[in-house]
Amino acid sequence: MIINNKKLEMKSCRDGFGKALLELGKKDKKVVVVSADLAESTRCLDFSKEYPSRFFEVGVAEQNMAGVGAGLALEGLTPFICSFAVFSPGRNWEQIRVSICYNKANVKIVSSHAGLNVGEDGATHQALEDIALMRVLPNMTVIAPCDFEETQKAVMAAAKIEGPVYIRFGREKTPIISGNSKFQIGKANILRQGKNVTIIACGPMVYEALAAADELAKQKISAEVINCHTIKPIDKATIIKSAKKTKKVITIEEHQVNGGLGSAVAEVLSQKCPVPMKIIGMLDKFGESGTAKQLLDKYELNASKIIKVIKMNARNH
Amino acid sequence: MKNNIKQLEKMANTLRQDVIRMLVEAGSGHTAGPLGLADIFAALYFNVLKHNPKNPKWEQRDRLCLSCGHVVPIRYAAMARAGYFPLSWLKTLRKLGSKLQGHPSYQDMPALEHSSGPLGQGVSVAVGMALAAKMKKQKHFVYCVTSDGEQDEGETWEAILCAAKYKLDNLIFILDRNMIQIDGFTEKIMPLTHLHEKYQAFRWHVQKIDGNNMKQILAALNNAKRIKGKPKVIVAHTIPGKGVSFMENKWEWHGKAPTVEEANRALIELKN
Secondary structure (H helix, E strand, O other), X not given: OEEOOEEOOEEEXXXXXXXXXXXXXXXXXXEEEEEOOOXXXXXXXXXXXXXXXXXXXXXXXXXXXXXHHHHXXXXXXXXXXXXXXXXXXXXXXXXXXXXXXXXXXXXXXXEEOEOHHHHHHOHHHOXXXXXXXXXXXXXXXXXXXXXXXXXXXXXXXXXXXXXXXXXXXXXXXXXXXXXXXXXEXXXXXXXXXXXXXXXXXXXXXXXXXXXXXXXXXXXXXXXXXXXXXXXEOOOHHHHHHHHHHHOOEEEEEEEEOOOOHHHHHHHHHHHHOOOOEEEEEEOOOOOOOOOXXXXXXXXXXXXXXXXXXXXXXXXXX | OOOOXXXXXXXXXXXXXXXXXXXXXXXXXOOHHHHHOHHHHHHHHHHHOOOOOOOOOOOOOOEEEEOOHHHHHHXXXXXXXXXXXXXXXXXXXXXXXXXXXXXXXXXXXXXXXXXXXXXXXXXXXXXXXXXXXXXXXXXXXXXXXXXXXXXXXXXXXXXXXXXXXXXXXXXXXXXXXXXXXXXXXXXXXXXXXXXXXHHHHOOOXXXXXXXXXXXXXXHHHHHHHHOOOOOEEEEEEOOOOOOOOOOOOOHHHOXXXXXXXXXXXXXXXXXX
């Protein structure tokens, strides 16, 4: 993976989560972890070894996990509840709605294996609806970090704020692109300035957006790239400012086109600064088995698709 | 202040009258469950619970979770009588701007410990609270009132498994076995047969009582507190609609409020 002629290091977001959790556990005795039988996969296993008295394994029971998390939080602790995104928030949405959000319980819901990149496991395990599910809940904050480094920052930031937070990321190793950028919940990062078009992305699609912008630059198209790691509350100011400048906005996410980042951006722009917009994501379909790369290519969640859409759009104007 | 059995029975009757007045004023809500649970709530708030109505968030208080949130009128009545808030608030039940929401709302009334209503959720929250207390080496108990209809929910059994795994002997369920749910008798809608044995098989300590008999209620709760090494459930057989002849054991009264005329008849019966 190369951006700006620089070779990028590959690491997974879940490893970033595991590392941040250990650090948090050391700093803050109130941090506890609840796992639903996926401690190794979600990377909270190290925490369980280091702090066994603050680790609760509830088995394959995501609904109970959410409720137990709420109970721990109502007693003043800071629980992180961990599973795959298809199960949490997929299986336990109503528990998250009432036991966590309605109570304003200080529970951090951390879910790995989000998106198509789960690959071979197939459609049942590819969470492509979770952002939409979490975004509609009052009191909820929704974050999709773009890489290993940003996941760590997101976890630390989530622990600092009081209230429910949902953090989602994939399984695969992805290029580290966020570097030393500042992370603030609700504040999108402009990774690259541009003037012809704005590309807004989250999660692993931020890399694809940067790769597309690299290629577009060679073709004299100047693309602004925004890493919109926080989907809720969305950074209206940064999005509007960029849309006013470039007058064209593309969004891309590893999620259904319905209800995710693209929808969130459209809600802002349609009301505050209507500009032509394209939403790239999963087109109201289920995935299938295959390697992550094959699936992302087949369902066009990549830099080539961004370039294709931008060039088609340019011709039509 | 611990009330004796006579005082508690009298209090239960007062709470039943409160519930009837609240529901007729609200015009909607659940009647049978709250009436059936009046004795248990009188026992909890006026004898068993370690609590302080003037300081509802006192760290050492016993936690009372109400998982079957639809019976909350009986809890509101008990809380008002115990001094948590003025009695006058009771007639605001289910009305716009009231802290007495149709189902328990934690943000409106933190003394409720958590919000509930959707069945199965409060039992998990209670397990979380009991785990937290164990972790922090606190001495209080976590009581959780659950209903037989609530045993239909898968989450309830997830929580039951979890409580047994962690040997939560600070957790006491009071299971309102009133044999009705919203669409009919529990054994017709979804048979729960052998609840006692089911909990035993899940490694819980089980007691079976007449949930409208104050002596049995107090004995069971005091006994439950003494049992070590496992979570405890008291299967309390109650008569839904208890105290009002035309409501007793009628599943039709699970989910509706009395009319003015019905309420007057009910109050006459309860005052005698």
